[in-house]
Amino acid sequence: MQRINKQRIQLKVLFLGLFLSLSALTSFAQSGWTKAKGEGFYQLSFQTFSSDNYYTLAGELLETNQFSQQSVVFYGEYGVTEKFTIIANLPLQTWNGFETTETVNGLGDLRLEFKHALLKKYLPLSISVAPEIPIGRANNFAKSTVNDFDEINLPSGDGEFNVWTTLASSFALPNAPFYGSIFAAYNFRTEYDDVSFSDQIAIGAEIGYQIADLVWVNARLNALNSVDEVLVATDFVRGDGTEYTSFSFGASVPVYKDFSLSVNYRNYADFIYSRRNIYSAPTWSVGIYYQRKPN
Template sequence: MKKYIYTFLTIALYLPTSTIAQSGWTKAKDTYFLKLDYSTYTSSDFRNNNGNSLKTSEFSQNAVSFYGEYGITDRLTAITFIPLYKQNGYETTNKVSGFGDIKLELKYALLQKSFPLSISIAPELPTGKKDNFATNKNNPLEKINLPSGDGEFNVWTTLAISHSFAPLKLYASAYSAFNYRTKYKERNFQNQYQAGIEVGYQFFDKLWINSKVSILTGVGAKPETADFIRGDGTSYTGVSVGGMYELGQNFGITAQYFNSNSAIVKAQNIYANNIFSVGIVYQKK
């Protein structure tokens, strides 16, 4: 069953940053998982602070990200997420790009065996471009700030639990997370709460398919003027379907579709979007 658990981890955790799920499993000592991922979306459906839909010029974002996980011990796992390249722009502006904010995480297994339970602490460092101005194509004097990082130090704390339904090749996970945010310049950011559930199943010994539902919402005083590009005052319900196909012992390919909507938590201060991503995986089990 250990072989299956390692595979669960690969599909449960290594997806675009906006859709990363969590599980109760940690990596076995000296095993690792590496993933290079490309994601893209476009949208003109902006949901304002009240959740009302506003038509804007088309906004697009493309990103290339690296995700890595290494088992320090059987109970302690080191994780990193590095946005190597983020490109933002409107159809009315030029596109601007830059390095994103690095996330470093330590994950500890509180319980193992039938119902693995883990807790993780993940500081996110302001390594991205805090100010990255795009220029209006029709009026060079008009500029809009589309940073590749949010400019603040924040810390995610996550509690996650999982279960394998062996001998069925089926698993389920649930998690709850709190994001303590600080400020950018003189602007204090609203803290965030996130939770989600995930189920996955293995087909043909090589293909894992999973589905996730998650929510993100603000905690504390809502900002008077929200900033969607930095995620301040943002809330939404997320639904995704993804999969990973193993190519031999070490390599794999992944694909995922993610949609943000108002099914459970109203989408606010966000572009309602459909994110598509593909990636390549290298792992040691």
């Protein structure tokens, strides 16, 4: 592991070492189920992440100044029909900063997902298309607290329009509160400021179990890989060439009527895709969600 002198490092070097994963902090739940007509799920969560361990495009681990990110995120699902669900994911506010910079904040990019059930009764199978609309702040400069003339771009949105296409399948045991899901997704990326980005492929699996008819627990495994081999640092801050394997554990418990409290832990590993172009450390999140029953 290479040690970078924290007192002498310049923000321009940090820029080349920064991967701001605007979506990686959120482990999207993908399943073969769609909501019933009129059914809804709405969650507000807070996520926090801090790391000084950066993996380069070549997979080399560097230690940099501490980078921190906190987000308040809205996530919602609504069943338009028995086979069609609309999903929204929006970081309402994201705070970014290094230990040697001020903290800047802004609205994130909006992800709208349109999900259709291909099979629903025996083997739930769905396909979804999810454009990410670049409404966040693609340029959001934080000034150095060490050198007044230095600054670094810490955007809350990546500035590019991209589209995720996902195929997912699920099952639930008939006589036990246990379920499982698997998915595969393709991210068609475009460009920002005349810089083109590599498309991405994501895969994942999830299992869940309800304890004592009260507490739901789940475990997830996700992996992301770039379609093209990215060899040159074109624009690291947008996540070009990023690869990783992540795992997470979560739990939720009802607190009042149709409201529940959820907590989640997420971290990264190398056993499917090795970490590249990413800051790696645990992410913790806590949220409150409301489930609306169909009429």
